[in-house]
Amino acid sequence: MDQKLATHTLFSNISIDFWLSRQYNHVNSNMRDQTRSLLEELSNISFKKDKENVVESRASHIIESAIRLITYIRENFDPETAYKLEKRFHNSIKQMDSKKFSKGIARIKENKDVKDNVLKIKDGEYQDE
Numbered sequence: 436m437d438q439k440l441a442t443h444t445l446f447s448n449i450s451i452d453f454w455l456s457r458q459y460n461h462v463n464s465n466m467r468d469q470t471r472s473l474l475e476e477l478s479n480i481s482f483k484k485d486k487e488n489v490v491e492s493r494a495s496h497i498i499e500s501a502i503r504l505i506t507y508i509r510e511n512f513d514p515e516t517a518y519k520l521e522k523r524f525h526n527s528i529k530q531m532d533s534k535k536f537s538k539g540i541a542r543i544k545e546n547k548d549v550k551d552n553v554l555k556i557k558d559g560e561y562q563d564e
Contacts, residue, residue, distance in 0.1 A: 501528075516543060 505524070509517045523539035 512543075519543075 501524075505521055508520050508524075512520060520536075520539060520543070523536050527533055527536040
């Protein structure tokens, strides 16, 4: 009889454990589903960012950077060169071709080297390096 009682108690405990684990898994599963649903909603929100805000934010950063660049150009180049660089910068953006601005910089470097060499020759200080 003790063996039957022990067996019955053992199976009862197993049944209770099984029932509890099923309940826990069910609650846990619901919780996982709710968490997953919440995470999916949050990730969908991040993908559905307001296009206008994204454009506004990126544009303001680019414009501020462009203003700083133009200010730098005006402070570090003579007025004629600064004007040419600004014009090339605007045209590069307008034509969507960054190479135009790079070519302008290369031309300025070339002209600077030529001017430096001409000045050295005029002063009689030109030495072949």
